[in-house]
Amino acid sequence: MDEKLILDGQKVANDVKEGLKPRIAVLKEDGIIPSLATILVGDDPSSATYVRMKGNACERLGIHSQRIHLPKETTTDELLQTIHELNNDPTVHGILLQHPVPSHIDERAAFEAIALEKDVDGVTSWGYGQTALGFGLYPSCTPAAIVRIMKYYNIEAEGKHAVVVGRSPILGKPVSALLLNMNATVTTCHSRTVNLPEIVKQADIVVAAVGKPEFIKGNWLKEGAVVLDAGYNPGNVGDVEYESCYQKSSAITPVPGGVGPVTISMLLKHTVDAAEKLLEAK
Numbered sequence: 001m002d003e004k005l006i007l008d009g010q011k012v013a014n015d016v017k018e019g020l021k022p023r024i025a026v027l028k029e030d031g032i033i034p035s036l037a038t039i040l041v042g043d044d045p046s047s048a049t050y051v052r053m054k055g056n057a058c059e060r061l062g063i064h065s066q067r068i069h070l071p072k073e074t075t076t077d078e079l080l081q082t083i084h085e086l087n088n089d090p091t092v093h094g095i096l097l098q099h100p101v102p103s104h105i106d107e108r109a110a111f112e113a114i115a116l117e118k119d120v121d122g123v124t125s126w127g128y129g130q131t132a133l134g135f136g137l138y139p140s141c142t143p144a145a146i147v148r149i150m151k152y153y154n155i156e157a158e159g160k161h162a163v164v165v166g167r168s169p170i171l172g173k174p175v176s177a178l179l180l181n182m183n184a185t186v187t188t189c190h191s192r193t194v195n196l197p198e199i200v201k202q203a204d205i206v207v208a209a210v211g212k213p214e215f216i217k218g219n220w221l222k223e224g225a226v227v228l229d230a231g232y233n234p235g236n237v238g239d240v241e242y243e244s245c246y247q248k249s250s251a252i253t254p255v256p257g258g259v260g261p262v263t264i265s266m267l268l269k270h271t272v273d274a275a276e277k278l279l280e281a282k
């Protein structure tokens with residue numbers, strides 16, 4: 001009876017985007033075009049690809065995308081200046097600073113400079129704090145995508161043991177917080193975790209957010225675990241070894257076609273949310 005489920009991120013993303021269309025139409029009637037500013041610093045080719053995908057996804061839906069590309073020599077102060085200008089620009093509703101920025105830039109300082117009401121990517125400490133306390137407007141997009149996939153497929157979190165592998169500020173930590181707020185019992189693992197496979201073995205839900213290709217193996221999993229792979233590595237592979245994890249799981253997100261497309265749709269949703277907030281405030 002229990003069929004194995006491949007969690008189709010494209011389908012979830014389309015569902016999110018369909019829901020946005022009438023909302024964007026209403027905003028336009030009121031003379032507001034939702035607008036996202038994306039900032040890319042430097043020439044990392046995969047970052048350039050992600051930013052382009054985000055901008056294109058905006059435009060396909062009628063969201064304006066203002067693409068800012070700064071040279072790799074940009075200083076922290078210059079980046080902060082750009083962010084302040086976008087904060088003060090009333091036609092910009094959301095700001096996305098693509099991570100990672102070149103190592104000479106203070107990325108945390110740059111994230112913190114983004115105005116909370118424009119932090120549609122959930123990168124500020126204020127945004128994270130609100131997400132953790134359970135009343136945040138915009139959680140980071142990948143954590144939001146993971147939750148959205150679970151909701152779409154009626155995957156219950158309450159009372160389940162969720163094991164998150166990774167604790168980065170825009171992925172591991174906030175997804176742990178969201179799952180906790182959904183009444184899961186959450187274990188967050190990281191590079192100093194001892195006996196990772198044994199901890200993963202206890203999980204009903206596994207979130208992979210390690211940044212290492214095919215790191216999590218099928219023989220670490222409990223039979224029937226739900227596997228949510230946020231990993232996105234060169235060569236289109238995730239952070240779980242797909243074939244062996246597929247065999248053990250009851251449901252799994254593929255890469256590509258899993259968490260990635262939903263992440264982008266959540267960015268669009270947060271941008272529309274931000275534009276609506278501005279209209280309400282008028």
Ligand SMILES: NC(=O)C1=CN([C@@H]2O[C@H](COP(=O)(O)OP(=O)(O)OC[C@H]3O[C@@H](n4cnc5c(N)ncnc54)[C@H](OP(=O)(O)O)[C@@H]3O)[C@@H](O)[C@H]2O)C=CC1
Binds near residue numbers: 190263
């Ligand atoms: N699909 C999407 O939309 C997105 C995908 N990603 C992908 O998700 C993955 C993670 O990204 P991100 O969180 O930014 O990466 P980071 O490199 O910032 O964080 C990786 C985390 O994994 C932990 N880790 C590293 N090695 C091990 C290990 N051997 N055992 C256990 N834990 C380990 C680190 O621990 P420690 O803290 O101790 O260093 C760290 O917390 C990447 O593949 C990235 O491409 C990211 C954002 C969006």
Ligand SMILES: Nc1nc(=O)c2c([nH]1)NC[C@@H]1CN(c3ccc(C(=O)N[C@@H](CCC(=O)O)C(=O)O)cc3)C=[N+]21
Binds near residue numbers: 099141
């Ligand atoms: N501030 C910030 N926020 C981010 O959300 C952020 C970031 N920085 N830096 C890099 C990562 C990576 N990321 C992806 C988003 C979508 C896909 C995605 O849609 N992938 C498609 C495949 C696309 C293709 O390669 O053709 C898929 O998985 O099916 C992948 C990766 C967001 N990130």
